[in-house]
Amino acid sequence: MSLLSAYAEVIGPEAVHTLERLAAPLRGRSFLHVNSTAAGGGVAEILTQLVPIFRELGLDCRWEVIAGTPEFFDVTKTFHNALQGEATGLADAQYDLYRRVNEDNARRLDLSADYVFIHDPQPAALIASRKGGKWCWRCHIDASHPHPAVWEFLRPYVESYDAAVFSMASYSQVLPILQFRIPPAIDPFSQKNRDLSDREIERALKKYAVPRDKPIILQVSRFDRFKDPLGVIAAYRMVKPYADCRLVLAGGTAADDPEGALVLAQVREAAAEDPNIHVLAMPQDDLAINALQRAAAIVLQKSTREGFGLTVSEALWKKKPVIAGAVGGLPLQVIEGATGYLVHSPEGAAFRIRSLLKRPALARRMGQRGxxxxxxxFLLSRQARDYLFLLHAMDRPEETIIRL
Structure with missing residues (x-):
């Protein structure tokens, strides 16, 4: 079965027909996505599934990944944190390294396309090597209150694009270019989200030595301090005296995130003495993540800063109530009291965990609403539709009503 036929069974044939009508005038043109890693993190997951949808719609779509040294990714991780408001600074030599690596990648990669989408700050300076086409900067993080020095360095690059895309309107900046809001989305047919049999779930849990003898509280995320895994452990410890449960912290690190190993070591140290805390530093194992989410009683995403947090939509798709930090794009997904709860502290998370463990019928209703x-x-078909609308808008920036 084709991807579009599979989506028609979930979203309806009319929604798929809309995609086909939007794509038809764009056939014969070329599309390129560029990001900083082929695996690990939400951007790579989105592109892994979005590019095939575009191709099935008859569009010539490619995906390139930049290369960089560990020192380069140290710099871009600082950019990432600074765009989310962290007070940090960089030396002139580090800015020079950023420019140089982007220049090297511009020579190495084939950047020729009618439409080029550059994802996040790591490859943003590729715009300086633009030779043609319409270019769009896709920012997946919360850049609403960036650190001034880093933003002033990046701003000239961003202003050179034809358009910018943010996950939420509040993330945008005052820019002299077109701006669009496109929240990310998940693919319900990927290994991470497809339906699993009980046997597949049991096999995955056995592989990672996670028993199902008590309710599982789960957080899936990279080991990143903004995901607050230590706060999750603190919340679990408050719940444990009142409700017997297991905590699973599952995830890995991305190639462009040099802080991951340090955070993982801190998490392991905090969890070391409790056999009911499972810290799973996993390779790319989407089926196992799927199984853990389906086996969980409650899923957490207790981020302190978050661009969007696709793991929340993944859990909601699997009918799990979600307790999440009230930050970034998480409130778009977690509707307070309907699909889960938003919290501001480990204490708040612990209170909501206890409440849902005591009220399983409420947890099931929240899961269905989710x-x-x-x-x-938040399915990828909606994101594909938004990108197609964006392409038409970039083609005709002066028109307020576009007729196909």
């Missing part, structure tokens, strides 16, 4: 919410708003 799946319906994701079907309407």
């Amino acid at each position: 799946r319906d919410h994701v079907r309407l708003h």
Whole structure:
């Protein structure tokens, strides 16, 4: 079965027909996505599934990944944190390294396309090597309150694009270019989200030595301090005296995130004495993540800063209630009291965990509402539609009404 036929069974044939009508005038043109890693993190996951949808719609779509040294990714991790408001500084030599690596990648990669999408700050300076086409900067992080020095360095690059895309309107900046809001989304047919049999779930849990003898509280994320894994452990310790449960912290690190190993070591140290805390530093194992989410009683995403947090939509799609930090794009997915709860502290998370463990019927109702919410708003078919609208808008920036 084709991807589009599979989506028609979930979102309806009319929605798929809309995609086909939007794509038809764009056939014969070329599209290129560029980011900083082929695996690990939400951007790579989105592109892994979005590019095939575009191709099935008859569009010539490619995906390139920049290369960089560990020192380069140290710099871009600082950019990432600074765009999210962290007070940090960089030396002139580090800015020079950023420019140089982007120049090297511009010579190495084939950047020729009618439409070029550059994802996040790591490859943003590729715009300086633009030779043609329309270019769009896709910022996946919360850049609403960036550190001034880093933003002033990046701003001239961003202003050179034809358009910019943010996950939420509040993330945008005052820019002299077109700006669009496109929240990210999940693919319900990927290994991470497809339906699993009980046997597949049991096999995956056995592989990672996670028993199902008590309710599982789960957080899936990279080992990143902004995901607050230490705060999750603190919340679990507050719940444990009142409700017997297991905590699973599952994830890995991305090639462009040099802080991951340090955070993982801190998490392991904090969890070391409790056999009911499972810290799983996993390779790319989407089926196992799927199984853990389906086996969980409650899923957490207790981030302190978050661009969007696709793991929340993944859990909601699997009918799990989600307790999340009230930051970034998480409130778009977690509707307070309907699909889960938003919290501001480990104490708040612990209170909501205890409440849901005591009220399983409420947890099931929240899970069903969560799946319906994701079907309407956060499947990749909707994101593909938004990108197609964006392409038409970039083609005709002066028109307020576009007729196909």
